[in-house]
Amino acid sequence: MFLTYQEYSRRMQHFTSPPIEWCHIKKKFVFVSGQFKSYLWYFHIFVGLGFCTVGGLIVILLSQIFKFYQAFHAVYIFIFVVQLSSGGAIFAMNLGMMLYGSDCVQERRRDQPDSSSRSLLWITMxxxxxxxxxxxxxxxxxxxxxxxxxYGHILSMLKITNPLLHIFRFYLIVTGPAELCRSLALVILFSISTFHMLRNTLKALIKGNSTRFLVILARMRGTLVESQYRQVQIIVVSMEALLGCICLFAQGLGLANGVLCNFASLKLYTTVPIWIYTIYPCVAVMILITIHVTMPCLHNVLDFSEKLLKILTLFSILRLMEARKISHKQLKSMKNITISPILAGYKFFIYRRCTKVTYLVMFVTHTINLLLTVPQDVIERAAYLF
Structure with a gap:
C-alpha cells in the first residue's frame, strides 16, 4: 500500500496539492492548508471543475434543449453527459475532502509498519x-x-474573441483532465486502503479474541478488546461523513460511467479511432475491478463487527454475576460498525453481502436498457464524426 501511494505521489501530484497529501517520506497522510499549491487546487476545483466544467456543460445542454445554439450530434451530447457526470461527482468528492479532510487525517493511525510483500490488489492499483x-x-x-x-463552445456561444480568454481556455483543457484523473485516483486509493484497514483491524480483533483463553490472556495483559473496538468506532464516526460522501458519489459515478462505457464499447468499436476507443473498455474494466475489490470490504466491516460482538456476548455470559452485569452494560453500548452512502446526514442504505450483487444487477440492467433504447440510426450518424 505504501509503495502504491509513493507511486501516486511521484506521478499524480502535478503542480497542485490538495489538503490531504500523501507524504511518502513519513509514510502517512498529512493535512496541509494555506500554501500556494492548495490555493491553486481550490482554484482548479471551484473555477475549473465547478464553474467552467459543470456550469459550462449545463449551459451547453440547456442550449440543446431550448435550441438557442447550433445543434450537436448525438455523440457530442453523449460525451458531454459523461463529462458532466464525472466533473460533478469529482467536484462533490473534493468538496467533501475540504470539509472533512482534517478530521479524517487526525484520526488515522501513524504507526503502521511498512510491508515488504505486495498483494495483487496493490500491484493492480x-x-x-x-x-x-x-x-x-x-x-x-x-x-x-x-x-x-x-469552453470553446461557450466562448463561441457568447461570441468572445479575446485572446486572453482563449489562452485560459487552453489552460483549462490541459489542467482539467489532469485534476480529474488525479482526484479519481486518490479517491480510489484512499477508499480501498481505508476500508481494508478497517476490515483488517476488526479481523485481527476477532482472531485475538476467538477463544475464552485468549480473552482472559488479553485482559491479564491489560489490553481490553472493548476499548480497542471503541477506538475503531471513534475512527469510523469521525470519518463517517467523508466516507459516506465518497461512497455515494463514487457509486453513482461508477454506475453512470460504467454503463456509458459499456455502451460505447459495444456500439462504437467500428466508429471511433482505436487510440481513443481503448479508453472505453479500459474504464469499464477498471470500474468492475474496483467494485469487485471494494464491495466485500464494505460489507465485511459490518460482518466482522457483528461477529466480534457475538463472541464478546457469549464470553460475558460465562463470567460471574457482578462482572456479567458490568460487561452486559458495556456491550449494550457498543453498536455495530456500519458504512453507508450519506448525503446531508441522510443514510441511504447499509452495505451488506447482497449489495454487490444488487449493484452488478443494476449495472447490467441499465446497460441492456441503454442498448435497446438508443436507435441504430443515431449510432450510424456517429460514424460521420470520425
Missing part, C-alpha cells in the same frame, strides 16, 4: 496509477482535435 497518468494527455489531445471541450 499501481497499474491504475500508470493508466490515470496517461489519460490526461489523451483526453487533452482528443478535446483539442475533436473540439470536445465545452
Amino acid at each position: 499501481t497499474g491504475f496509477i500508470w493508466a490515470f497518468t496517461t489519460y490526461p494527455l489523451l483526453l487533452s489531445v482528443s478535446a483539442i482535435f475533436f473540439q470536445l471541450d465545452r
Whole structure:
C-alpha cells in the first residue's frame, strides 16, 4: 500500500496539492492548508471543475434543449453527459475532502509498519496509477482535435474573441483532465486502503479474541478488546461523513460511467479511432475491478463487527454475576460498525453481502436498457464524426 501511494505521489501530484497529501517520506497522510499549491487546487476545483466544467456543460445542454445554439450530434451530447457526470461527482468528492479532510487525517493511525510483500490488489492499483497518468494527455489531445471541450463552445456561444480568454481556455483543457484523473485516483486509493484497514483491524480483533483463553490472556495483559473496538468506532464516526460522501458519489459515478462505457464499447468499436476507443473498455474494466475489490470490504466491516460482538456476548455470559452485569452494560453500548452512502446526514442504505450483487444487477440492467433504447440510426450518424 505504501509503495502504491509513493507511486501516486511521484506521478499524480502535478503542480497542485490538495489538503490531504500523501507524504511518502513519513509514510502517512498529512493535512496541509494555506500554501500556494492548495490555493491553486481550490482554484482548479471551484473555477475549473465547478464553474467552467459543470456550469459550462449545463449551459451547453440547456442550449440543446431550448435550441438557442447550433445543434450537436448525438455523440457530442453523449460525451458531454459523461463529462458532466464525472466533473460533478469529482467536484462533490473534493468538496467533501475540504470539509472533512482534517478530521479524517487526525484520526488515522501513524504507526503502521511498512510491508515488504505486495498483494495483487496493490500491484493492480499501481497499474491504475500508470493508466490515470496517461489519460490526461489523451483526453487533452482528443478535446483539442475533436473540439470536445465545452469552453470553446461557450466562448463561441457568447461570441468572445479575446485572446486572453482563449489562452485560459487552453489552460483549462490541459489542467482539467489532469485534476480529474488525479482526484479519481486518490479517491480510489484512499477508499480501498481505508476500508481494508478497517476490515483488517476488526479481523485481527476477532482472531485475538476467538477463544475464552485468549480473552482472559488479553485482559491479564491489560489490553481490553472493548476499548480497542471503541477506538475503531471513534475512527469510523469521525470519518463517517467523508466516507459516506465518497461512497455515494463514487457509486453513482461508477454506475453512470460504467454503463456509458459499456455502451460505447459495444456500439462504437467500428466508429471511433482505436487510440481513443481503448479508453472505453479500459474504464469499464477498471470500474468492475474496483467494485469487485471494494464491495466485500464494505460489507465485511459490518460482518466482522457483528461477529466480534457475538463472541464478546457469549464470553460475558460465562463470567460471574457482578462482572456479567458490568460487561452486559458495556456491550449494550457498543453498536455495530456500519458504512453507508450519506448525503446531508441522510443514510441511504447499509452495505451488506447482497449489495454487490444488487449493484452488478443494476449495472447490467441499465446497460441492456441503454442498448435497446438508443436507435441504430443515431449510432450510424456517429460514424460521420470520425
